[in-house]
Amino acid sequence: MRERNHSISGVTLIEILIGIVISMIMMGAMFTSYTVVNNSYSQVSDKAQISQSARNLVGMIVRDVRMAGYKYFNDTIKTTNEHLPIKITKAKNFNTECDKIEIVYGDVVFNAKKTPQYTYERFKVSYFCEKSKILDKTKSSAGTSYIDAFAVYKKKEKWDESKLSWKNPDNDKLVHTSIDDERTYSKEKVVDYVSDLIFNAIDENGKLISPPPTATNSNKDLIYKIKTVDISLTKRSRKEFFKESKKRIKKSLEDDNRNIGKKDKYLREAIIISANTRNLGLQ
Numbered sequence: 001m002r003e004r005n006h007s008i009s010g011v012t013l014i015e016i017l018i019g020i021v022i023s024m025i026m027m028g029a030m031f032t033s034y035t036v037v038n039n040s041y042s043q044v045s046d047k048a049q050i051s052q053s054a055r056n057l058v059g060m061i062v063r064d065v066r067m068a069g070y071k072y073f074n075d076t077i078k079t080t081n082e083h084l085p086i087k088i089t090k091a092k093n094f095n096t097e098c099d100k101i102e103i104v105y106g107d108v109v110f111n112a113k114k115t116p117q118y119t120y121e122r123f124k125v126s127y128f129c130e131k132s133k134i135l136d137k138t139k140s141s142a143g144t145s146y147i148d149a150f151a152v153y154k155k156k157e158k159w160d161e162s163k164l165s166w167k168n169p170d171n172d173k174l175v176h177t178s179i180d181d182e183r184t185y186s187k188e189k190v191v192d193y194v195s196d197l198i199f200n201a202i203d204e205n206g207k208l209i210s211p212p213p214t215a216t217n218s219n220k221d222l223i224y225k226i227k228t229v230d231i232s233l234t235k236r237s238r239k240e241f242f243k244e245s246k247k248r249i250k251k252s253l254e255d256d257n258r259n260i261g262k263k264d265k266y267l268r269e270a271i272i273i274s275a276n277t278r279n280l281g282l283q
Contacts (some may be wrong), residue, residue: 027214046237047267050193054235054271057152057191059173064103064125065229065275070108075120077161081215083122085280086226088199088212098129098150098197105279109175119175122159123184124166127152132192132229138240144232148262149236150194153187178275195260198232198253204281224280234260234270241267 069085082104089100102124109119122139129150139145157166158181169184201209205225213223232253242265250268252258260268 033085040174046239046241047269050267050269051271052237053191054269058231058233058271058273060154060190061101061127061231062273062275064105064127064276065101065231067105068103068277069105069224069279071122072092072108072118072120074188075106075108077120077159079123080157080164080165081157082124084213084215084223086201086223086229086277087214088201088229090212094196096131098152098194099199100126101199102126110173121175124157124159126155126157127190127197128155128187129153129194129197132194134192148264149192149195150197151192152190152194155187156184158184180250186225193236193238195234195236195250196232196252196258197234198258200229200230200253201226202228202230203277220248224279226277228274228276230272230274232270232272234268237267240265 033185059238065086077083084102085104087102089102091097099180103126104122104124107121107123109121110117111119117120129152131147132147132151134147134149136145136147146236155169157164157169158172160167167180167199169186172184173179174181174183201212201222203209203222203225209219209222209226211219213219213221215223230253234250245263245265247261247263248261248268250270252260253272
């Protein structure tokens, strides 16, 4: 007769249940860790996106401000009140508008086959805000609801010396040709989710010029005294950032009346920078 094998081993039902419970506890801990890490990564990504897009816009504005008032030595274009190197229009209603800046500078086109060979040009670049047209998905109202933010637009125009006015960019042509001038354009959106955009004119002593100089106001003689332009851009996150809806104050570059203090869950970051108007004061 064959001998019975008494070394056969197995697990009982209780041991299987214990193993299942331990596995579930480990999976729960792993899922919790994943959720925490994923939320942290999402917040870091949102914050980085705010910073990157805001810096891109501010860098673009700074480059244009540095060009303000530039023109070639032999520029023959007659300067009018439309050619102010920098014109800042302050917002009156902070809930519906931001500040606007217009920057004018010169350029030249060379063509050896034409007489004269040099054609001087004048451009105007504008930065301004309009209420955002992005739908607010957090609100379930029956009507159309947009997010509480602004979109920043940029516009570039060329001076028409024959009509003494700025050309319509949609109909603008390269000089001596029938080719569309792609250097000019109607308003183009640069960035969205903006809470505020502020421009301040600063003189050589570091003092605020208020109101900003125009061709007709009381500070018209200070137009070429602008040494720097202080730029403040406040941008909010695309998605809700905080767990609790709370009023968080974001200080303004100006007085407390322009502080941003909205009760919600969004993160807001502000970038403040000074741009030198290196061509002003040389006229």
